[in-house]
Amino acid sequence: MKNLKVNIAGVELKNPVMTASGTFGSGREYGEYMDLNQLGAVVVKGVAITPWKGNPPPRIAETYGGMLNSVGLQNPGVEVFIEQDIPFLRQYDTKIVVNIAGKTIEEYCQVAERLADADVDLLELNISCPNVKEGGVAFGTDPRMVEKVTREVKKHSKQPLIVKLSPNVTDITEMAKAAEVGGADGLSLINTLLGMSIDIHKRRPVLAMGVGGFSGPAIKPVAVRMVYQVKQAVSLPIIGMGGIATGEDAIEFIMAGATAIAVGTAHFHNPRASLEVLEGIQEYMEKYKVQELKKIRGIIK
């Protein structure tokens, strides 16, 4: 048996496969399609201090090898999350990562504080959602704001804090460094790229919001490049994501420097995608006699 364990900011995951926030609900739905016990961690959808209604439909548009979404972080709020989702997930032997959303720095801090006594393993600070007007990506595209929001939320959080970076910037390493200076315990990247799709028959954008977040296999090269660049720039552990659908895809991210990886949009094509990614990683390790992932992590210099 190969050693698949990874350590993110002091939290040990039995394997590097996580689910990407917002694509996996709170695990309940896909729990009917797979054994959640096999996942390294479940990253739940964005949670805010109060319920958010989200954006009007259509929220989904398919594009070549990918998709756009403009869900806009619809969520029932942190209280419902604590009451219903944590007990559900705790039935399983997997780590719980909470993706936190806010419109202001105070709101992010409130969610972190509310979760301080909750039974969750890691916080993932979403300052990179392109689908909300306030907060979200507005915080993730200015290095001073990245540093500030990270520092403030860090003060209120008890669990290690992962900062999720937006790819919609000129130089992602600047944002990574800012998060590091702000006190982040890890980074996850990438969130969705800002995209647009037009219905030429109706002569209007497919999405009601006009633009949305681009994800899926089509964005993988951009994501691998960014993980690689960030790995060269900071020493924080990285959770890599963006278009991962197979074990080979995951190995690319690990070689680029990721400690763990997350599977998102691929679930929509294959509900068992994350487990198949895990199997693929194991097959690769068998084939090339890789005893532990450390041996291949960040080997691309």
Add this chain to the structure above:
Amino acid sequence: MCLTEDQWKRKKTVVIIKNEAIAKDVYEMDLQVGETAKEIEPGQFIHLYCRQGQRLLPRPISICEVDEKKGRLKIVYGIVGSGTKEFASYSPFETIDIIAPLGKGYQWESQEKHSILVGGGLGVPPLLELAKRLPGKVEVYLGFRSQPFLVENFKKYTDFVYIATDDGSHGTKGTVLDVLKNKSECPEKARVYTCGPKPMLQSITQWAVEKGYPIQVSLEERMACGVGACVGCVCKIKDLQTGEWQYQRVCKEGPVFNGKEVIWNEES
């Protein structure tokens, strides 16, 4: 509770038994699904996956009819874009990947006395299995642009099938609503079940509310996961008590909703 291996739902590869045009750009496909055929409620849908990987997202199509004995499902789909065009190119004995069934179907009472089914265009298919299963008197109103389909199938289950076409080539010229409004006698109590384009659903809901009939409508929205995880496929649903609305998932809480609770959008 945690499920065991044999309880997990799955994406399955199934055999296509039949795939034929039944009207212009409308296809009927029979799928060999085995035991799954026993789990279906009328109004539920399935997800069909394209073979071309660049078309990542599954296509939701309603279940039209079920043959439990043979373990088969029938779906009827229109060619509207690249995915349905791909499906139309498949031949019998080829395979296709699906998840079935998904969503929540139509509800009725075991003592149901009188049902009114109203379908428009590609909203007609899901009413067929419903017509088959409903007890009591079943009236079916079907609207088409020009060329009707599935009419004979409905006639197997009820004598009360009424057709309307926009161009008057078949049945009454006009809409199903016109036919309903000219209906000579309306029962005191009935339930209405409908599926079709949004403006039609909205006008049928209005009609049903005026008559005091409960109404169930089947909605469409663009989907990604189909299982309730991505919150992509929402529609506005209001709480009749409080008047507050929220976005609910067509793939999970729907596709069938109480027509009175739907907030109809001004556009589309």
